[in-house]
Amino acid sequence: MRVLVTGASGFVGRHALAALAARGYEVHAVARNPLPGFTNYPVDLLDEAQRRALVARVAPSHLLHLAWDAEPGKYWTSASNLAWVAASLDLARSFYEVGGRRFVVSGTCAEYTWGADRFDEATTPCRPATLYGAAKDGTRRILAAYADSVGLSFAWGRLFYLYGPGERRGRLVSDAAHALLTGAAFPTSPGHQARDFLHVVDVASALAALLDSPVTGAVNIGSGMAVPVRTLLDGLAARTGRPDLLHYGARPLSPSEPAVIEAATTRLREEVGFRPRFTLDAGLDDTLAWWRGQVSAGQ
Amino acid sequence: MRVLVTGASGFVGRHALAALAARGYEVHAVARNPLPGFTNYPVDLLDEAQRRALVARVAPSHLLHLAWDAEPGKYWTSASNLAWVAASLDLARSFYEVGGRRFVVSGTCAEYTWGADRFDEATTPCRPATLYGAAKDGTRRILAAYADSVGLSFAWGRLFYLYGPGERRGRLVSDAAHALLTGAAFPTSPGHQARDFLHVVDVASALAALLDSPVTGAVNIGSGMAVPVRTLLDGLAARTGRPDLLHYGARPLSPSEPAVIEAATTRLREEVGFRPRFTLDAGLDDTLAWWRGQVSAGQ
Incomplete structure (x- = not known):
């Protein structure tokens, strides 16, 4: 099992690499900065040619896609959200076309409509209040339909608050x-x-567990x-x-x-x-x- | 008022050019084939460099985006839907960044959840059954949030059945x-x-009327x-x-x-x-x- 991890030098990414290695995955990382102990490709994922060449070269069976614009104070409204939607969709397609089987992406509680206190994957509507939330929400909807149409196994780990x-x-x-x-x-x-705060090591472990499972669709990742x-x-x-x-x-x-x-965590805990x-x-x-x-x- | 029309040699597009010209727009078309009587750019909209150069060159105040994969029998599940999402988002961004003010895109009744008989923009949920529907639905959601965040006037003409x-x-x-x-x-x-069937000349006229109005959000385009x-x-x-x-x-x-x-057409008729x-x-x-x-x- 060979996993490609994007956003690997990010807050969650660094911890996810270790969690995936511990589960026996051959880990390949995409990150701006070197990551000692891991094979890393300093690829610009917003560059179509670089992105596709990387996926073709690594030919992963699994993909954990964490990369996105996360610049504090800016990412909520940045137009770069549009570019990350595009890159994420094309990444899924390239991955599937080289034989990839399991695709997991990090989402956000900001996809939900504010209003409920406790957010449940099956019953809480998603009507995000921000561009960032809408970009993640739209990406998930489209990827789910794409995965369904080609038979790709797809899950979406919806992150809450991390520290x-x-x-x-x-x-x-x-x-x-x-x-x-x-x-x-x-x-x-x-x-x-x-x-709902969850320690980043637990967030990364939960994403690794999700990748390693057959669970599909949106799964809240929080403390509950x-x-x-x-x-x-x-x-x-x-x-x-x-x-x-x-x-x-x-x-x-x-x-x-x-x-x-607050995250409803029944799917995360039980499934x-x-x-x-x-x-x-x-x-x-x-x-x-x-x-x-x-x-x-x-x- | 200078409008750029994509998909201009398509079924709706050819009729839309005349409807926009009749409303006094300076019409610029993007189409694979020549369109006698109109300024046309034979640009590949899925090519980022070509697409951006075109928008910068025309610098339109209005954009009517009709282009998408419409190959009979294939477009429902084609992976090209992903590329059209990406191109559409980037088109909106490029358009806004060169000073564009009003952006109208053609959507589809396939965005709606099948189940109701009559589809209403405000009350019928969108949970599409197909990749095509999901790609259009996701694009609309993301574009609405983008338009909102930058102050771009944005509407989405949701097409039903055409002939x-x-x-x-x-x-x-x-x-x-x-x-x-x-x-x-x-x-x-x-x-x-x-x-719900609507004659293509009426569909094109309705889109031109929508573009020429200040109405925002999704508007069904059907006979009612x-x-x-x-x-x-x-x-x-x-x-x-x-x-x-x-x-x-x-x-x-x-x-x-x-x-x-069946389309609820209150917005189209009254707004x-x-x-x-x-x-x-x-x-x-x-x-x-x-x-x-x-x-x-x-x-």
Whole structure:
């Protein structure tokens, strides 16, 4: 079994490589940066010729497609979402045409219509509020029909909120951890909104388990239990001894942000058979340990 | 007002050019074949460089995007649907980036979930049964979000069943008209299924009216009244004097074909302000007149 992993040097990607290798896959990675220990191709996936040549060269049986524009603050509305739709559709087609059998893509809870508290793959409608959400949602719909028409096995791992070692700055947990460890004030929202957070190692393991399963269609990848953002930030602050740095309410919560975003995880637990390894407490310990290393290295 | 029309030598496209010219647009066409009387660019729209260069050169204020794979018998499942999604998204982006303001695309009733008899833009769900339907549906969803995010005016003309002069062979009305005029047997389904047929000149006029309006989102383009296929075929046979050539029931109707497909046309009539010109009777006369010309010319 030979798997090609796109977005392999991203937050989830780096952890997914190890999870796939542990399951016995021959792992081939696509990433901008070198990935020690893995065969890596520094290919521009938005370039049609490069993309097709790569797929033909690797001829993978499995493909885990994680690459997308994820630039903090910009990806929600970036026109690059259109280019990633196009690249993802063509990737699936090239993959199938060289004999690929199992195609798994990372989606997002932002595909769902905000409104429900708990999002279920079978019953919650998808009518996304953002270009990013719509691009992912549209890609999934089209890929599902394509896979169905040619007989390709296709699943879509719908990611909720992630945290953990290696997260880039510009996101909630990474910025909070950095501020708390460097003594900087952290102005934030009132923090009452509840979100479904899953440690990135568990997210990557869940995607590997999904790839390794015969489950098709959309599968939520979350903890199954939303926690108030305040609980998570308080947990970080308690561990660093500086709760005074958290300025709750110093920033407004956007009115478009729902009160609760929680994944229904029946498919993930019962069909894929996945159980998370990290509790939130263990995950916050792990995350801060990594950030301590970064901060003392001057990052 | 300068409009670029893709798919301009197609069944709808040729009629749309005249309708747009009549509304005062400076018409630029993209088509494989020459179009006497119109400025035409024989560009391959699936080629990114050609497509972008064309949009930059014409710099249209309006775009009517009709091009797609429409090869009879194949387009429902062709992988080229994926390439047309990609080309359509990039076309919208290029168009917006050169200053384009109004973007209208042709969709299909196959975007709807079969099940209802009458399809309404606001209330009938879209969960298409085919790759073609899913590709159009996904494209619409993504383009609507893109248009929303950048402030582009965007509408989607959802076509139902078309007939009229210039239809390629391999489709119901064209094949029936040809058979009836050449004395060939025409084996067909029992013909009880009702479909919403609109004369192609009316379809093209409706799209021109939609482009010329400020209406956004999906708009059904149909007659608003489904008729049994048998009524339409009997109408052709009565006009040619050879009802004996119609062999109803000689072919099965696919079990996936719904009993009724009818467009709700409130948006088209009240918001766009469009009224069809052809009754079914006048439309069948007109269609047969054209086919008589073709047949005597040996086509």
